[in-house]
Amino acid sequence: MEWSIDGDDDRLGGKVYRQAFRSTGAPALIADPNFVIRDVNDSGLEFLGYRPGELVGRSAAEISGEDDIYADIVDHLSRGETWSGRFVARTSEGDKVYGRGSAAPILVDGDVEGVVAIFVDTTKQQQYENASEVLNRLLRHDLRNELNVMYGHIQRAQSAASKEEATESLQKAQKLVLEIVRKSERARDLRDLLERSYAATNRPVRLDIVLNNAMVEVMREFSDATFRFEVFPEVVVSADDLLSTAVEAVLENAVTHNDADDPVVTVDVDVREDEVVLSVSDNGPGVPEPQRDLIFGREEYDQLHHGTGISLFFADSVFDSYGGDIWVEDNDPRGATFKIRLERV
Numbered sequence: 001m002e003w004s005i006d007g008d009d010d011r012l013g014g015k016v017y018r019q020a021f022r023s024t025g026a027p028a029l030i031a032d033p034n035f036v037i038r039d040v041n042d043s044g045l046e047f048l049g050y051r052p053g054e055l056v057g058r059s060a061a062e063i064s065g066e067d068d069i070y071a072d073i074v075d076h077l078s079r080g081e082t083w084s085g086r087f088v089a090r091t092s093e094g095d096k097v098y099g100r101g102s103a104a105p106i107l108v109d110g111d112v113e114g115v116v117a118i119f120v121d122t123t124k125q126q127q128y129e130n131a132s133e134v135l136n137r138l139l140r141h142d143l144r145n146e147l148n149v150m151y152g153h154i155q156r157a158q159s160a161a162s163k164e165e166a167t168e169s170l171q172k173a174q175k176l177v178l179e180i181v182r183k184s185e186r187a188r189d190l191r192d193l194l195e196r197s198y199a200a201t202n203r204p205v206r207l208d209i210v211l212n213n214a215m216v217e218v219m220r221e222f223s224d225a226t227f228r229f230e231v232f233p234e235v236v237v238s239a240d241d242l243l244s245t246a247v248e249a250v251l252e253n254a255v256t257h258n259d260a261d262d263p264v265v266t267v268d269v270d271v272r273e274d275e276v277v278l279s280v281s282d283n284g285p286g287v288p289e290p291q292r293d294l295i296f297g298r299e300e301y302d303q304l305h306h307g308t309g310i311s312l313f314f315a316d317s318v319f320d321s322y323g324g325d326i327w328v329e330d331n332d333p334r335g336a337t338f339k340i341r342l343e344r345v
Contacts, residue, residue, distance in 0.1 A: 003287070005092075021039070021041055022041055022042060024041055024043065024118065025043055026043055026101075026102075026119060026120055026121075027040075027041065027043045027044035027046075027047040027048070027099070027101075027118070027119045027121065028040070028041045028043065028044055028116070028117065028118045028119070028248040029041070029044050029055075029060070029116075029117050030080070030106075030114060030115070030293050031060050031114060031115050031117075032113075032114050033112050033113060033115075033117075035059060035060045035061070035077075035115065036057060036059055036060070037055045037056055037057065037058055037060055038056060038058070038114070039056065040055050040056075044119075046090075047074060047089075047097065047099075047119075047121055048063055048089060048091050048092060048097070049091040049092040049093055049310070052283045053173065054092075061225065062090075062091050062303065063090055063195075064087075064088070065087075065088030065089050065096045065097070066088040069085075069086070069087050069088060072085075073087070073103055073117075075230050076103070077103055077104075077105050077112070077115050078112070080107060080112055080245075081105070081107070081290075082102060082103070082104045083102065083103045083104075084100075084101065084103075085100065085101075086098070086099075086100050086122075087099055087100070087101055087119065089119075089181050092255060094116050096283050097121065097161050098122050099119040099120055099121050099122050100119070100120050100122055101117060101118055101119030101120060102117070102118055102119075103115055103116070103117035103118075104115040104116055104117075114154070118312060121240070128166055143180060143183070146176050146180055147180070149174075149176060150172075150173045150176040150180075151174040152171070153169040153172045153176070154169070154173050156169040157169035157170045157173070172319065174238070179256075182252075183310050183311070187310060195245050200325075202238040202239055202240055202281060202322055203239070203240060203244055203320075204212075204236045204238065204262070204345040205236065205237055205238070205239040205240070206234065206235075206236055207232070207236070207237045207243075207269070207276060207278070207342065208232035208233060208234050208235060208269075209231045210239075210243050210244045210247060211229075211247065211267070211278075212232065214247045214248045215227060215229065215251075215267070216258070217248055218248060218251040218252060218255070218265075221252070222252070222255045222263075224263070224301075225255045225258070225263040225264070225265060226262065226263065226264045227251075227264075227265050227266075227267065228264065228265070228266040228267070229266065229267040231270075232269050233269055233271050235271050235276055235344065236270070236344065236345045237276055237322075237342040237343060237345060238322055238323065238324075238342065238343045238344075238345050239321075239322050239342065239345055242318050243322075245314075245318075246315040246318035246319060247278070247313065247315075247340075249311040249312065249314055250280050250311075250312070250313060250315050250316045250326070250338050250340065251265060251267070251280060253311055253312055253338075254280050254281075254282040254284070254336075254338070255282070257284055257285075258282050258283065258284035258285075258335075259284055259286060260282075260283045260334075260335075262283075263282065263283065263284070264282065264283045265280065265281070265282050266279075266281040266282075267279070267280055267281075268279075268281075272344075273344075274343065274344055275341055275342065275343055275344055276341070276342045276343075276344055277339055277341050277342075278339070278340040278341075278342065279288040279337055279338070279339055279340075280337070280338045280340070281331045281335060281336070281338075282331065282335045282336055282337075283331070283334050284334075284336060285334075285335070285336075286330060286331065286333045286335050286336045287328050288333065291325070292328050295312050295328070296312050296313055296315075296316040296326070297310075297313035297316065299331075305329075313338075318338060319341075319342070322332040322342060322343065323343050324340065324341050324342045324343060325340075325341045326338060326339065326340045326341070327339050
């Protein structure tokens with residue numbers, strides 16, 4: 001049987017069927033009985049990050065993000081049954097995307113001659129749920145600890161034998177109050193990011209202008225720290241209004257978690273063909289290898305390891321929404337270097 005969407009058979013081919021398949025807004029694909037992909041519509045190509053024709057002739061298993069779900073889909077379709085539910089796919093870059101959908105066998109005279117699958121992209125919803133869960137965990141952990149420490153300083157101030165001791169404890173409590181306020185502002189920014197994530201679209205943003213404004217803010221706030229940077233190159237990246245806040249969060253982290261007597265933060269920009277890598281280096285204690293995912297909230301805490309709070313989690317979420325990334329490396333001779341990759345427009 002000729003079942004290809006580009007064939008002339010009225011059951012599956014023809015201009016009407018072909019146009020209906022192409023114009024469908026939801027990602028869709030057609031495969032043969034052996035689950036070899038025969039066609040993917042434009043939405044499906046965009047969803048998975050492939051160019052036209054790249055997936056044709058390849059097994060549908062290659063785009064599956066979870067073996068158990070794929071096996072369940074194959075099992076249903078092989079028996080001539082329709083499958084529906086949650087699925088995980090893998091893009092051309094190897095990233096996981098999430099969705100819900102339905103896959104149905106194409107039956108001709110009782111025989112399975114192919115399969116058609118249509119999906120709804122729920123990646124943003126999955127990111128929202130993941131971010132909400134981590135945000136709640138971070139807030140519970142950070143606020144509880146800092147409020148307990150602040151309460152201890154206030155108690156010590158009340159029972160201090162001298163005015164100097166009381167003043168020192170109250171100053172520490174004051175710093176903790178300011179830190180809690182900063183984290184609450186980050187939580188608000190992250191809430192705004194999550195709430196608008198469904199309809200958010202990135203746009204061209206001048207990175208050098210964002211960096212100049214961010215440097216002014218952090219130098220005003222952390223006047224005791226030294227910031228080293230040269231004239232930033234004029235370059236445009238894919239981002240939105242939250243880029244400045246996310247960059248400030250990384251710069252603030254380089255100072256607030258710096259144990260050096262004279263904190264120094266160095267900022268560099270490496271412009272490449274398709275991307276820009278922003279480096280923020282400090283002379284602090286550095287980040288041990290086992291904790292490099294913990295500090296971004298990507299893994300659960302335990303009793304011995306704790307992240308640095310909501311700021312880095314917020315920054316990680318923002319850069320991820322731009323199709324970028326953030327990671328940490330060792331700085332030479334001491335400290336950490338945070339690398340931020342952004343896509344050039």
